[in-house]
Amino acid sequence: MEYSIGEFSRLTDLGIHTLRYYEHEGLITPGRNSSNRRSYSDKDLAWIEFIKRLKDTGMPIKEIQHYAKLRAEGDPTLRERMEMLTAHRETLNEQIIQLQEHMAKLDDKIDFYRQEIDRTSKNN
Amino acid sequence: MEYSIGEFSRLTDLGIHTLRYYEHEGLITPGRNSSNRRSYSDKDLAWIEFIKRLKDTGMPIKEIQHYAKLRAEGDPTLRERMEMLTAHRETLNEQIIQLQEHMAKLDDKIDFYRQEIDRTSKNN
DNA sequence: TCTTGACATAGAGTTTACTCTACATTGTAT
DNA sequence: ATACAATGTAGAGTAAACTCTATGTCAAGA
Numbered sequence: 001m002e003y004s005i006g007e008f009s010r011l012t013d014l015g016i017h018t019l020r021y022y023e024h025e026g027l028i029t030p031g032r033n034s035s036n037r038r039s040y041s042d043k044d045l046a047w048i049e050f051i052k053r054l055k056d057t058g059m060p061i062k063e064i065q066h067y068a069k070l071r072a073e074g075d076p077t078l079r080e081r082m083e084m085l086t087a088h089r090e091t092l093n094e095q096i097i098q099l100q101e102h103m104a105k106l107d108d109k110i111d112f113y114r115q116e117i118d119r120t121s122k123n124n
Numbered sequence: 125m126e127y128s129i130g131e132f133s134r135l136t137d138l139g140i141h142t143l144r145y146y147e148h149e150g151l152i153t154p155g156r157n158s159s160n161r162r163s164y165s166d167k168d169l170a171w172i173e174f175i176k177r178l179k180d181t182g183m184p185i186k187e188i189q190h191y192a193k194l195r196a197e198g199d200p201t202l203r204e205r206m207e208m209l210t211a212h213r214e215t216l217n218e219q220i221i222q223l224q225e226h227m228a229k230l231d232d233k234i235d236f237y238r239q240e241i242d243r244t245s246k247n248n
Numbered sequence: 249t250c251t252t253g254a255c256a257t258a259g260a261g262t263t264t265a266c267t268c269t270a271c272a273t274t275g276t277a278t
Numbered sequence: 279a280t281a282c283a284a285t286g287t288a289g290a291g292t293a294a295a296c297t298c299t300a301t302g303t304c305a306a307g308a
Contacts, residue, residue, distance in 0.1 A: 005285070006284065015266085018265085035275075036286065037284085038285085062264090079241055092226065099223070106213050109174075110213065113202060140254095141296075145297085159303085162256090
């Protein structure tokens with residue numbers, strides 16, 4: 001299937017402006033129809049979902065841009081792309097551990113609040 | 125102990141400019157000495173570490189600002205502060221789950237790359 | 249006394265990632 | 279034939295969170 005930018009925007013939950021911005025930054029390169037309108041494919045859809053994943057895990061646009069460039073170069077860059085992803089996997093793992101630590105501390109704080117509230121309600 | 129802004133900057137790993145910005149935004153209110161220089165206490169240190177935790181878990185400055193305001197109002201706001209933290213705990217938990225999902229997908233992708241690299245190296 | 253170096257304020261500038269505006273074209277329904 | 283909604287480009291504007299610049303003050307060592 002092929003989609004117009006409006007359809008693709010709904011499918012991906014990304015604004016039309018954002019899609020054009022991503023194209024401008026070289027993240028995605030949809031085809032064009034005879035009237036110069038963008039034509040997005042299902043492959044573009046899978047790719048944009050992957051981009052969203054990279055973004056959601058904190059990869060900056062610049063780096064996704066680099067990955068996209070390698071991707072466009074095809075098979076010869078397979079290894080380099082895998083290395084990028086394994087490196088990113090590592091930072092992601094650290095992110096998760098860090099957040100778990102933060103959550104533990106937050107829980108401590110919440111417990112402390114519970115006790116304080118209890119104490120101040122008794123103390124009347 | 126009391127610290128100058130320079131010392132406090134080193135202790136917290138936050139730039140001097142950032143500390144002044146945080147003060148400007150009402151996140152922290154250090155004392156002043158006789159020459160109008162900022163004087164940070166150990167309590168300020170604990171507080172800034174907590175601010176960093178909130179930031180690292182994605183809480184925007186505006187919301188930390190609100191929390192700081194309640195904190196300055198003391199005991200009567202204990203409950204409201206606890207509610208903010210429990211709500212934040214929930215979003216943090218969702219964040220972690222989401223990142224774990226992303227990591228699983230990333231691992232799938234990396235496995236796929238491994239196979240592709242293997243395939244293309246055989247195919248000569 | 250003179251010179252630093254750390255600190256003070258106010259406000260301008262930067263970075264990232266969008267998001268919007270202005271204006272021109274084009275495909276489709278009336 | 280005409281209106282209108284979707285799309286096109288180029289470039290300006292926005293929001294968040296810093297980060298830096300200009301200019302001034304002040305305590306302490308040479």
